Amino acid sequence: MALNNNSNSKNTPLQPLIQINQAGTKYRLEPYKNKPRFCTNCKHWGHYSSKCKNKTRCNNCGGTHKGKCLRAQPKCAQCLGPHLPKSPACQATVREINLINEMEIQQIDYKTARKKT
Numbered sequence: 001m002a003l004n005n006n007s008n009s010k011n012t013p014l015q016p017l018i019q020i021n022q023a024g025t026k027y028r029l030e031p032y033k034n035k036p037r038f039c040t041n042c043k044h045w046g047h048y049s050s051k052c053k054n055k056t057r058c059n060n061c062g063g064t065h066k067g068k069c070l071r072a073q074p075k076c077a078q079c080l081g082p083h084l085p086k087s088p089a090c091q092a093t094v095r096e097i098n099l100i101n102e103m104e105i106q107q108i109d110y111k112t113a114r115k116k117t
């Protein structure tokens with residue numbers, strides 16, 4: 001599986017265990033070789049934006065508006081809860097993490113793991 005776009009992955013130094021992305025979400029990169037898939041377009045877990053056919057959604061309010069978000073309280077695009085889509089408080093985030101765990105433990109691919117969970 002050549003999902004890794006990192007062309008110079010051979011000589012890259014060890015990555016830290018926790019990396020923080022733009023949204024401020026902490027990620028555990030190791031020891032998992034599989035990473036959770038998050039769509040930066042529709043703000044859902046389970047696929048990448050390159051494969052997304054959904055409308056672009058706001059990370060803050062989950063809406064499809066254009067321009068700056070005016071909503072003070074975040075609203076999750078996935079479960080409509082009062083948190084950001086990548087928040088550990090989101091059941092969809094928990095589900096995705098569990099799915100990656102299953103993949104690691106059972107040595108199965110993403111599709112198989114998704115059917116099981």
Ligand SMILES: [Zn+2]
Nearest residue numbers: 039041042052
């Ligand atoms: Zn998407």
Ligand SMILES: [Zn+2]
Nearest residue numbers: 058060061069
């Ligand atoms: Zn918004």
Ligand SMILES: [Zn+2]
Nearest residue numbers: 076079081090
């Ligand atoms: Zn949510």
